[in-house]
Every structure is written in C-alpha cells, then in structure tokens.
Amino acid sequence: MSEEASIPSARGAVDLSSLSSHQLQATDADAGTQQATWTMQLDEASFQQFVALSQRVPAIVSLGSPRVQVSVDLDTALKQLVDARAGSLVLGLVDAEAYPQIAQAFQAQQIPLVVALVNGQPVPLFQGPAATDQIEQVFGQLHQLAVQQGLSGTVPPFAGQAEAQPALPPLHQKAVDAIDEGDYAAAEAAYLEALNEKPNDHEAQVGLYQVRLLSRTQNLDLNQARAAAAANPDDLAAQLDVADLDVVGGHVEDAFARLVSLIARLADEDRERVRRRLIELYAVIGNNDPRVAASRQKLARVLF
Structure with missing residues (x-):
C-alpha cells in the first residue's frame, strides 16, 4: 500500500454473476456471542448476497489467508475498524486459497488484497499490510464516495446485538431519515426547526453542521478542488472546499492547518468567514478530540 491511498472512481465491474446467493453467515469467532459485528467469513455460496449489500452500504472484501500472518493481522484491524462504524460499512473475509473463484473475480495477483464494492462496482x-491510521484515511475517502452515490445509511449486524440506543427526538429522527435518503435540504430544515424550539440543543447544532458539510461536498471532485486551491491560494471558496473534503476524507489535521494558515493572512469579514467554518468543523469532529484541541491553540495564537 502506498503511504496515502486514494479512492479511484468505481468503474470496471468484475463478473460476479457466477457466484450463487445464499444466507449470510457470521464469522465463527462471533457466533454465539452477543457483541454486534458487521464482519463475516465469505464463501462462494454467501458471496453474492454480500455483494447485494453494497447497494445499501460500502461492502469491503478482504482477500487473504489464515496461514499468512500479514493477512491475519490486517483482517483483525479491518474488523475492529469496520465494527466500530456500526453498520455504515460491512466486511467480508475471504480465504483466497480455499475459494480461488472469488479471488479470480477480483483478478487478485497476490494477497492480502482489499477491495470495496459500492453499488456493486x-x-x-x-x-x-496497512497501518490503522492508513486504513482510517481510506475509509474516510470511501465514505465520501459512498455519500456521493447515495449510500449514507446503515445495516443491521450479522451477529450479536447492537447496543440499544435511546430514541431520538422526533425532529432529530426526521433529520436522520432525510440524511439516509440523501435529502440534505430536508435534514437541515429539521435541525433548524429543532434549534428554533431549543436553541441550546447541542446535538441538533452538530447535526446541522454535519449535514451542511455533506451537502457542500457531495458534488465536489477532490482532484479538481485541490488544483483550484493550489492555483488560487487567495480564493477563499476554493480553500474552504479543500478543507471540507479533507475532513470528510479523514485528513482532519490538514484541513485545520489549511484554515488556520488562511486566517493568519486575512482580516475583517474574510477572516471571520473562515473562522466560523473552522469552528463548525471543530464541532463536526468533536470538541474533545485532541486534534481539535491542538488546532484551537494554534488558532488562538493567530487571533490574539
């Protein structure tokens, strides 16, 4: 894996039609336990139904072998990170030596190989091998691609029970439902209504910032945005676009550094515009996140 992986466009579908549909089976390690998991072992019988899940959320396939330690370590990391996302991703583990037909479908030349399926592509x-932070960055980029293709919901776990969540307030649920449908304008309206009823509703405020971020980035192309920002360093809109995309893609520190540096060069209304965007992005990431705390210190030095 390169130092920083990139997500190409979802083109060139492989022929998966020869693999039959069957009931999905959870991994042996998770069977009979109560801990929720969105990871499963795949065979030729269960593979096609797993592919069908990619119409709802990104479906990640890890082609490896239990006899190769690099594969075992990678699958352990992937499982932890996928399960932590509670259904916004699913993971299928394939023993490429036991099921060479699946490996051939992906034209795998060596293992481990990790491929995502988005809308079947x-x-x-x-x-x-890949480090945890590298996997997280790739997952962030994959999430961005999924949102652009209308996949922003979740699926139930393959095994175990997800931790019960308290019911959302009606307007919050209305916003979440709208996000799942890709209707960001309706989601924003619901959060604004919630804030009108309760101005100190922190969850609604953060939700509003999140949905605005999704709305701003859904039609942006990362390469085009970076080129525009590099060619026009004083173009505020271009710089803000790249910062938004970096946050969505998991490059949080890069986004914060870009905006703090920009604020240092600005004054008056332009400075305030960028500062407000940075504060919104702080809230999206979470004010207790150490990356936010570090950036706030740098921002304070620039402002004062």
Whole structure:
C-alpha cells in the first residue's frame, strides 16, 4: 500500500454473476456471542448476497489467508475498524486459497488484497499490510464516495446485538431519515426547526453542521478542488472546499492547518468567514478530540 491511498472512481465491474446467493453467515469467532459485528467469513455460496449489500452500504472484501500472518493481522484491524462504524460499512473475509473463484473475480495477483464494492462496482483500496491510521484515511475517502452515490445509511449486524440506543427526538429522527435518503435540504430544515424550539440543543447544532458539510461536498471532485486551491491560494471558496473534503476524507489535521494558515493572512469579514467554518468543523469532529484541541491553540495564537 502506498503511504496515502486514494479512492479511484468505481468503474470496471468484475463478473460476479457466477457466484450463487445464499444466507449470510457470521464469522465463527462471533457466533454465539452477543457483541454486534458487521464482519463475516465469505464463501462462494454467501458471496453474492454480500455483494447485494453494497447497494445499501460500502461492502469491503478482504482477500487473504489464515496461514499468512500479514493477512491475519490486517483482517483483525479491518474488523475492529469496520465494527466500530456500526453498520455504515460491512466486511467480508475471504480465504483466497480455499475459494480461488472469488479471488479470480477480483483478478487478485497476490494477497492480502482489499477491495470495496459500492453499488456493486469494485473500488480497489490497498494491497499488502496497512497501518490503522492508513486504513482510517481510506475509509474516510470511501465514505465520501459512498455519500456521493447515495449510500449514507446503515445495516443491521450479522451477529450479536447492537447496543440499544435511546430514541431520538422526533425532529432529530426526521433529520436522520432525510440524511439516509440523501435529502440534505430536508435534514437541515429539521435541525433548524429543532434549534428554533431549543436553541441550546447541542446535538441538533452538530447535526446541522454535519449535514451542511455533506451537502457542500457531495458534488465536489477532490482532484479538481485541490488544483483550484493550489492555483488560487487567495480564493477563499476554493480553500474552504479543500478543507471540507479533507475532513470528510479523514485528513482532519490538514484541513485545520489549511484554515488556520488562511486566517493568519486575512482580516475583517474574510477572516471571520473562515473562522466560523473552522469552528463548525471543530464541532463536526468533536470538541474533545485532541486534534481539535491542538488546532484551537494554534488558532488562538493567530487571533490574539
């Protein structure tokens, strides 16, 4: 895997039609336990139904072998990170030696190989070992691609029970439902209504910032945005676009550094505009996040 993986466009679907549909089975390690998991072992019988899940959320396929330690370590990391996302991603583990037909479908030349399926289309992620932070960055980019293609919901776990969540207030639920449908304008309206009823509703405020971020980035192309920002360093809109995309893609520190540096060069209304965007992005990431705390210190030095 390269130092920083990129997500190509989802093109060139492989022929998966020869693999039959069957009931999904959870991994043996999770069977009979109560801890929720969105990870499963795949065979030729269960693979096609797993592919069908990619119409709802990104479906990640890890082609490896239990006899190769690099594969075992990678699958352990992938499982932890996928399960932590509570159904916004699913993971299928394939023993490429036991099921070579699946490996051939992805034209795998060596293992481990990790590929995502988005709306049935393969999206190569990385090959070989990967550190946790690298996987997180790739997952962030994959989430961005999924949102652009209208996949922003979740699916139930394959095994175990997800931790019960308290019911959302009606307007919050209305916003979440709208996000799942890709209707960001309706979601924003619901959060604004909630804030009108309760101005100190922190969850609604953060939700509003999140949905605005999704709305701003849904039609942006990362490469085009970066090129525009590099060519026009004083173009505020271009710089803000790249910062938004960096947050969505998991490059949080890069986004914060870009905006703090920009604020240092600005004055008056332009400075305030960028500062407000940065505060919104702080809230999206979470004010207790150490990256936010570090950036706030740098912002304070610039402002005062």
